[in-house]
Amino acid sequence: SAVISQKPSRDICQRGTSLTIQCQVDSQVTMMFWYRQQPGQSLTLIATANQGSEATYESGFVIDKFPISRPNLTFSTLTVSNMSPEDSSIYLCSVYSNEQFFGPGTRLTVL
Amino acid sequence: QKEVEQNSGPLSVPEGAIASLNCTYSDRGSQSFFWYRQYSGKSPELIMSIYSNGDKEDGRFTAQLNKASQYVSLLIRDSQPSDSATYLCAVFSNTGNQFYFGTGTSLTVIP
Secondary structure, eight states: OOOEEEEOSEEEEOTTOOEEEEEEESSOOSEEEEEEEOTTOOOEEEEEEOTTSOOEEOTTOOTTTSOEEEEETTEEEEEEOSOOGGGOEEEEEEEEESEEEEOOOEEEEEO | OOSEEEOOOOEEEETTSOEEEEEEESOTTOOEEEEEEEOTTSOOEEEEEEOSSEEEEETTEEEEEETTTTEEEEEESSOOGGGOEEEEEEEEETTTTEEEEOOOEEEEEEO
């Protein structure tokens, strides 16, 4: 199984600011994903982070709001830009290597 | 129609009983099926994967897959209070290389 770490684990941010979340995997993986999970809800896929090319965004998510970087096969970042209280959620990094594994998540609160 | 459907519950079973969790999916081309357990405030944890028709047992957990009926289930024998969590069904579709998650079933095991 893959071991995934995320930073920060939680943050409280002001409206209009941006936060970058880092995801580090202990092995090279082809597929990395970013999810959002709001309280009491299931997982919502934001985008697939592609190494060497632009991320693939799901309907309702755009690059200007959630820019993603994937400089190599073990690391990715997700930025939540121009935040509003509606962005308060848990953001999860995930990788697929025969099976799908999740990082511990970043709990974001926007005031 | 959602790609993956689960009963949201809540499902309550007494300690020691069998908990049965069910999931249906719409993409007949799906090849990989997973069950995740998610405790409140934590990220999803993979507990079972199944790829071929029939049963797969791991300790107190048994996953069952019926591709003809597009149905996958999870049985938890000798349920314990520590099994109380939300259980997410996930399906990997080879069409588009994407995971689809159900909304989760909340399980409570009553001591």
